[in-house]
Amino acid sequence: MTKNGNNANETIYKPGSQVIVDMLIEQGIEVMFGYLGGVVLPLFDKIYDAPIKFIIPRHEQGGCHMADAYARATGKTGVVIATSGPGATNLTTGLATAMMDSVPLVAITGQVRTSLIGNDAFQEADTTGITRPITKHNVIVKDPNDLAQTIREAFYIASTGRPGPVLIDIPVDMQIAECPIPPKREIELPGFRVRHKGHARQIAAATKAVNESKRPVLYVGGGCIISGASEALRAAAQKANIPVTTTLMALGAYDQNRPESLDMLGMHGSAYANFVMQEADLLISVGARFDDRVTGKLDTFAPHAKIVHIDLDASNIGKNVHVDIPVVGDAREVLEEMIESLEYKPRKEWFEQIAAWKAKHPFTYDRNADVIKPQYVIEEICRQTAGDAIICTGVGQHQMWSAQFYKYSKPRQFITSGGLGTMGFGLPAAIGAQLAYPDKIVVDIDGDSSFNMTLTELSTAVMYDLPIKVALLNNGFMGMVRQWQELFYGKRYSQSSLKNPDFAKVAEALGCVGITVDKKDQVAGAVEQMLAQTRPCVVDFRVDPEENVWPMVPAGKSLHEMDGLDIFEMA
């Protein structure tokens, strides 16, 4: 064997901080996010020379959301770094957000040196203890021999199976110690096995059920986007002639411009999707988890349907509803297995019924109003971007309208905090997505209250010349809770309105373009102006303050018992 050949299998030693950087390069990381601090100084000294683009947010939470959105937009694993103590605790909202939506993320936190752990040292926090329930896995490195392999395993765990955030806590002495880099080998974790291929008998049973069904519906969740199943989904739905409804997390998995798309289902889903769920004789759930915002009252959910549940995470199956045909496996692989045996059925009556529901109850609003309706702003953005932009959101009414009135056609086009419902997610998410796709139009459709939480990150967008657009649907309220107070608390608007700053001026002060729009006839022009900007741009749309999101399945009601269907009659 040549001398060079030997080198490939030799263990080399480097300072831990360099090992971390080497491992990130080995993983192919191109962009990472992070904030400096005392116990990560050795690491940042090595980052100084690393060929990885580094983004400094204004707050660790923002950095974590940016890494999260970068991962959602690309499918790659996001990386965020923070210091010990407050740096690590500031990551928690971001980690929990990524956990709930199954986003592959690796967080590296500094820790006080091992001899001080447990001593209440300066900026010490029990980071692994705090983040245990909001990470897929976490680990503290206390032996220099473990460092390199722990980082490799973290990336493997974060991105394999149902993805999620993995946190590695690295005491400062581990960053200084000489650590070995063992040769790269296949990762073996005895407690971590993933079965991608579904059971052949279960797949056959599922296929048979589809072929025998008269009123089937595909109920599609975020797992479909994660596994890259969109094409297989489109092929299956069209071959077997089945309507498709998606959860909030799966918008874009199916082209919403197609006639068999039922758009989003659930609490603020379309009336036609919810009616279809309640009338279907077969429900094929793909990568969805029967969340309470989707099912409404469980006892009366999809009462006539046999349920097929395809999910990679076995613990999702049978958790909320009884499943007739469980298939544990990757959404894409299972759908691809099914396609060949699927038969085309005309299902004429079923599609006629669906067309009638669609005609009677479309998503709509009062288009003749004098004030700016928030839905109109979104429709205008959709029209002017030809439905092709990457849309990020905060959480609340504007998020639901963004789901209802923008028509998505591609996976990873809609980036939102679904499970945790994290207000303030939109702006940092737009920054992460823009870094992933510098040439695409990225719009943060935000609410004023969500935007207020993280608007400091506008400085980050300015610093890195990211031409993100913020379309602020400013109603002066925490709109969604105001809607609930209106409907369920006798219009007692307790603590749900804010005195907002002049957002356009704030934007200008931070180096962005700021525009205020308070007249309906200015909306189209302002959107055009916003999309043309090469600098970060904030447009403050002063919208109808008391507009509601309709339809709505009130908490504890069945999916077909929607309120707000009558307002649709007027349009």
Next chain:
Amino acid sequence: MKHILSALVLNKPGVLAHVAGMFAARAFNIDSLAVGRTDDPTLSRMTIVILGDDKVVEQVRKQLVKIVEVVKVQDFVGQDVVARDLMLLSVACTPEKRPEILALIEMFNGKVVDIGPKFVMVEVAGPESKIEAFIESCRPYGIKSIVRTGTVAMARQARTKSEE
């Protein structure tokens, strides 16, 4: 219904915290928990007793399997298992009462492990029902203290990991 789950886990720091944290976060109640090393020094065995209907226990089992350090989980329900608790019990006992109490200990196959002028400490092992019965039998004399291990269990004809 009572279920005994037997989990093979990596013998590493933090694993117990992961498992216990999952139970707390998902509002599952642990009736008892016993942990010890196996014949393989890299693995530990956790025997977890939980009360709940089959649906809850199935969810517990699936969530346990998801923890990265948990290698394997078995639910012993419906299986022929040997389940044992170990208890140390200190009961008030004057010299006059000794013959009576020693006879009781004998009946339960217990072992006297410490004795003083006012008490006896007894070691009793066995199925939980026997342990409970012994406690009830001692109660009239005045129980001073009880320490129990929680259930450990093994399926009959179970093979150890190294035999598999």
